[in-house]
Amino acid sequence: MTVLLLLLILAAIAAAGFVLGRRRALARAGGNPKLLHSLPAYYGWHAALMSLLPAVLLMILWVIAQPIIVQRAVTDTLPAAMTADPTALELTMADVRRLAAGLDAAVAGGQMTENEASMLRTEFTDVRDKLARVGVALGSAVTHDVLSAAQEYREITAQFALWRMIVVIAVAVLGLIYALAVTKPDLWARNRVERVMLGLLMLASTIAILTTVGIIWSLFSESVNFFRQYPFTEFFFGLTWSPNFRGGSQLGFLPLLWGTLYITLISMVVAVPLGLFAAIYLAEYASKRVRAWVKPLIEVIAGIPTVVFGLFALITVGPFLRDYFAQPLGLGNSGSSVMTAGIVIGILNIPFISSLSDDIINSVPQSLRDGSFGIGATKSETVKQVILPAALPGIMGAVLMAASRAIGETMIVTMGAGAAAKLSLNPFEAMTTMTVKIVGQLTGDTDFAAPETLVAFALGITLFVITLGLNVFALWIVRTYREQYE
Structure with a gap:
């Protein structure tokens, strides 16, 4: 059975x-x-x-x-x-x-x-x-x-x-x-049942905590094995990424960090204005009929698989940027580029910023709006000087959530940005990110005793620390502004 x-x-x-x-x-x-x-x-x-x-x-x-x-x-x-x-x-x-x-x-x-x-x-x-x-x-x-x-x-x-x-x-x-x-x-049946439910809730919390501890331990233990074989300074300050299982590997972390941050920055430049402006329009200006149609259409984007976005980047966005921008400006002739991946990831993140910001703006008390209108402020002045500052903690949380997703995105980067690890300011050149290289180093026949494989865990723990820093920064912003508006 x-x-x-x-x-x-x-x-x-x-x-x-x-x-x-x-x-x-x-x-x-x-x-x-x-x-x-x-x-x-x-x-x-x-x-x-x-x-x-x-x-x-x-x-x-x-x-x-x-x-x-x-x-x-x-x-x-x-x-x-x-x-x-x-x-x-x-x-x-x-x-x-x-x-x-x-x-x-x-x-x-x-x-x-x-x-x-x-x-x-x-x-x-x-x-x-x-x-x-x-x-x-x-x-x-x-x-x-x-x-x-x-x-x-x-x-x-x-x-x-x-x-x-x-x-x-x-x-x-x-x-x-x-x-x-x-x-x-x-x-006392109610007391017994409630004790059991309390135990189940505590068990669920414990499992969540232990899962986090297990993830950290698995990354940390293998990272220690890696740093026993490869110098700490060469990993964090090396400028060349060139793994070679036959020996002589150069596993510099900086090119991957640069590609990750560069693509994330471009995606945020695309997603934040579009998502935030869409949220402001839907929450403050759109009629109920328009909101009922537009918001679900925007949220449909969040349900599209990332591999489909990768195909969109590979077939449509990449060739368009190459033919109409990169080649005429003399900046490159490849469809795979930082700009391609950044734009597509930005489109992917628009629903996250838009939906979360919309909910946060709607949660701002109506009394703040009424008070602003009461002293003669216009609609736009109320949005800029009252609603957005009050909703800023939640909006920052939405932005940082989108940034975390951009940092962790793999499929779109693989298909849209290529796999070249390099340091360059040209957004029309092919680059790569840490997540792509983590997948690459753990794909195929691998030797888990070799530093070329163990480097994936070092990249993973570094990525974990970066996202943890983003979360701590978001928490600091939320607490600071909550003290101001409560």
Whole structure:
């Protein structure tokens, strides 16, 4: 039984628990809800939670522990040569899992019966040909040791799945029985339910914090490995980016930082005026009918995939800038340029600035507008001298959010700006960003012990620090101006 099907069964048991718990509480109160400590629905939720949460927790622990236990059991059946070192063991287990999945797919698709799959290791001498005939393709040679391990893997996994279903459903039923047994009019069901919900909220917060810690740790630990192999000063102050896995790499960070900031600056020059002016028009000048049409049309841009914007930059914007600006001005002859990527990313960010700024401007108290009009200010004077200053903290937050997205954009830069890491002021030259090089260094066959691969983590932690600085700056602005207007 799959995890999804088991979750559906648990959800059905919890739904039944809700109904039974509510009915039992009312029955014990003689049908009079006033005799209950809590509302009847709380008794239902108490029964549902008592049946669902322990079973789900057990299933999560089971799913985490099962692969570890199964791998250890299968490893014991393999020859010592296949498990001599971690790399050999990982490669062998990859073949075992791939072969087991192929056999499962062949059985599920009807190309092979379960009995035939179980007897492969004893009845077929040419295993590869037999597996090929039923559609099981492997990238490496199939040995009888691997086949036996795959069969063992399938058998143990099936046994674990069966026992998981039995134990988890039994825990859910026992939880439901216990909840119904303790359900009585004086049960503080509301307090129990609220404590459980508080625990779930705290768990969600903890998971979010631990996720952030895990991200930072993964970047930091690999960055430390990188700086043990490559000089710190050459990375942060080097002017040349030229990775070479054969040796002699120059991994200067400054060309990538310059390309990132240059493209971000151009995108902000495009997005901030257009987005802010659109927000002011929609919030202060547009009629309800115009606003009802224009705002959704602007927000449609946010739903377009970035790869489509990349194609737009590659096919339309790049050639246009090259033919009508770069070549006539003698500034270049390439369609891939900083200007191309910056303009397209700016268009991408218009809805973020426009929608957020529009909501923020609308949240400015009407009393400020009325007071401005009352002393004789015009509409434009009110917007410039009252509304925009009052909404400035939120607008700055929207701008910095758009800047963070521009810094982290990859697909548009790859297709619109090229991959050249250089220091240049010419906006019509091809350049690249940190995110593009992070993807490039981790794509294909990589050696995670080489500095040419580990440099991606150094770039990642540096990018993290830059965006964190932007957030701290935004928080400082918000707090400063809030003190002024509150």
